[in-house]
Amino acid sequence: MRTRREVARRVFAKEFNSSRYKLGGNAEKEPVYVLTPLGLKCNRIFIIGALIEKEETKPDSEVLRIRIADPTGSFLGFVGKFDPEAKVSLTEIDIPSTVAVTAKARLLERGGRVIPFIRPETINLSDFESRDYWILETAKATMKRIEMMKGDSELARLAREKYNPNLEEYKEMVVSALMRLKEEVEISEEREESIEESIEEEILDLNDLF
Amino acid sequence: MEKIQSIVNEIYEIFKDYNVSKSEIEKRLKLLIFEFKVPEDEAKRTIINGLRRDLNLSREALRFPLTKIADLEPGKGVSVKAKVIQLWEPTSQSIAQWGVIGDETGTARFVIWAKSAKRKVEEGKNYIFERVFVDEFGGIKSIKVTSISEVREIEEDIEVSENWGEIEITGALVSISQNSGLVQVCKICGKVIEAGICKEHGKVEWNEVLRLRGVIDDGERTYDVEMEENCIKELTGLDLRTAKKMAFEHLDRGIVLLELKKKLLGRYLKISGDLKFRTVNVKKAEFFKTKVREEVDKVLEEVKAL
Numbered sequence: 001m002r003t004r005r006e007v008a009r010r011v012f013a014k015e016f017n018s019s020r021y022k023l024g025g026n027a028e029k030e031p032v033y034v035l036t037p038l039g040l041k042c043n044r045i046f047i048i049g050a051l052i053e054k055e056e057t058k059p060d061s062e063v064l065r066i067r068i069a070d071p072t073g074s075f076l077g078f079v080g081k082f083d084p085e086a087k088v089s090l091t092e093i094d095i096p097s098t099v100a101v102t103a104k105a106r107l108l109e110r111g112g113r114v115i116p117f118i119r120p121e122t123i124n125l126s127d128f129e130s131r132d133y134w135i136l137e138t139a140k141a142t143m144k145r146i147e148m149m150k151g152d153s154e155l156a157r158l159a160r161e162k163y164n165p166n167l168e169e170y171k172e173m174v175v176s177a178l179m180r181l182k183e184e185v186e187i188s189e190e191r192e193e194s195i196e197e198s199i200e201e202e203i204l205d206l207n208d209l210f
Numbered sequence: 211m212e213k214i215q216s217i218v219n220e221i222y223e224i225f226k227d228y229n230v231s232k233s234e235i236e237k238r239l240k241l242l243i244f245e246f247k248v249p250e251d252e253a254k255r256t257i258i259n260g261l262r263r264d265l266n267l268s269r270e271a272l273r274f275p276l277t278k279i280a281d282l283e284p285g286k287g288v289s290v291k292a293k294v295i296q297l298w299e300p301t302s303q304s305i306a307q308w309g310v311i312g313d314e315t316g317t318a319r320f321v322i323w324a325k326s327a328k329r330k331v332e333e334g335k336n337y338i339f340e341r342v343f344v345d346e347f348g349g350i351k352s353i354k355v356t357s358i359s360e361v362r363e364i365e366e367d368i369e370v371s372e373n374w375g376e377i378e379i380t381g382a383l384v385s386i387s388q389n390s391g392l393v394q395v396c397k398i399c400g401k402v403i404e405a406g407i408c409k410e411h412g413k414v415e416w417n418e419v420l421r422l423r424g425v426i427d428d429g430e431r432t433y434d435v436e437m438e439e440n441c442i443k444e445l446t447g448l449d450l451r452t453a454k455k456m457a458f459e460h461l462d463r464g465i466v467l468l469e470l471k472k473k474l475l476g477r478y479l480k481i482s483g484d485l486k487f488r489t490v491n492v493k494k495a496e497f498f499k500t501k502v503r504e505e506v507d508k509v510l511e512e513v514k515a516l
């Protein structure tokens with residue numbers, strides 16, 4: 001039987017970025033997982049957010065550093081020659097754009113610091129509607145984990161031992177992400193209007209020319 | 211003699227799944243009634259108890275008769291011999307394991323409650339689930355393994371029915387495999403060929419088809435999906451003829467795969483089709499739309515109640 005594909009988990013940037021511990025990776029071929037403060041064990045994640053940064057780490061390094069923001073923070077990512085598909089798509093995507101990303105979840109350990117980051121496998125243009133659904137879906141998944149953290153499962157115990165998270169803080173995070181969603185629905189509509197207005201202005205200007 | 215036959219049938223009904231033949235029951239019954247002159251009722255009880263001992267079955271096992279998956283009825287207590295075909299990640303801590311089991315008549319879901327404290331089952335292995343209860347949710351039957359149940363691995367390799375029934379999934383299309391797009395497939399086995407050569411059948415005649423092989427992921431489970439031209443056209447507007455034209459104009463079939471990736475990767479899809487092992491043969495596909503705004507308030511209430 002072939003090895004099972006890892007599920008792409010839904011997690012907000014704030015929870016992911018607070019991760020400091022790894023699980024697995026002991027035996028050969030055993031996948032490595034990032035353990036988040038709410039007891040999520042993830043090897044792969046799926047995000048829809050705003051691509052707000054895309055830069056070469058060093059000149060000619062061929063490695064791009066990217067940032068993808070959600071309502072709670074941003075995911076740091078690196079795209080190199082080992083992820084050709086993601087790299088090709090990135091060259092065609094401007095900043096800022098709404099993107100859908102499937103990525104490997106990783107931890108970078110440097111001089112006593114642990115930095116969570118992602119290695120995108122695929123990056124594609126997405127839209128506000130899908131992004132809104134992602135926020136909703138991720139809010140629900142986070143809620144489930146907050147609930148789980150009150151129980152006595154192995155992951156809940158481990159996460160409590162490693163992080164002792166303040167569940168209220170994460171509840172507030174979910175609430176504010178959802179609230180942002182409500183306001184953003186309105187703002188995005190306003191923005192569309194203002195774009196239309198500016199187009200009209202341009203047309204007016206052109207008319208003046210003739 | 212009619213009376214004898216009806217008792218034989220009665221006993222046979224109880225033990226039919228345990229490889230007991232009618233003629234064997236009849237032989238024992240006739241022996242007791244005609245030779246030993248035992249009353250019919252007593253003879254019946256003696257045979258049932260005797261068979262139960264021979265087959266090493268508890269009294270309870272008979273109250274939970276061995277049942278084929280196609281015959282599961284909600285609300286009944288049964289025993290089921292089946293293969294574990296899929297294990298899903300538990301979504302609640304009251305569940306130890308859950309997933310799909312199958313036998314030659316069909317498939318069903320199973321749930322092993324954490325409180326039942328059973329040894330873990332593994333995918334691909336065969337088990338007898340004794341003293342379990344049948345449930346039904348949205349037309350899908352499931353069996354519940356509780357603390358009164360017994361789960362034992364068995365030697366027998368159970369053949370699983372090919373047809374798993376319809377399934378509907380909503381999730382993100384997180385991966386499209388390289389053998390998607392405009393591809394040439396072997397006329398004999400339908401697998402993708404390379405340079406006119408099928409790995410299994412050598413140099414063969416081939417068909418050119420538009421198809422998609424990918425993975426839909428809902429954050430909790432993944433499903434391999436297979437889509438043919440009709441669904442691809444429904445989603446992207448691309449059909450075999452236009453795909454061929456594109457490939458011809460660019461002198462590259464790869465352009466079709468690129469186009470599919472651009473239009474579909476990372477998208478939320480709602481699909482329905484036949485589930486077979488992990489793979490869904492997609493019959494209907496659409497972009498998933500939801501009224502986010504309406505749902506936000508509902509979810510906000512739920513968070514605040516946490």
Ligand SMILES: [Zn+2]
Pocket residue numbers: 396397398399400401408409410411412414
């Ligand atoms: Zn072939």
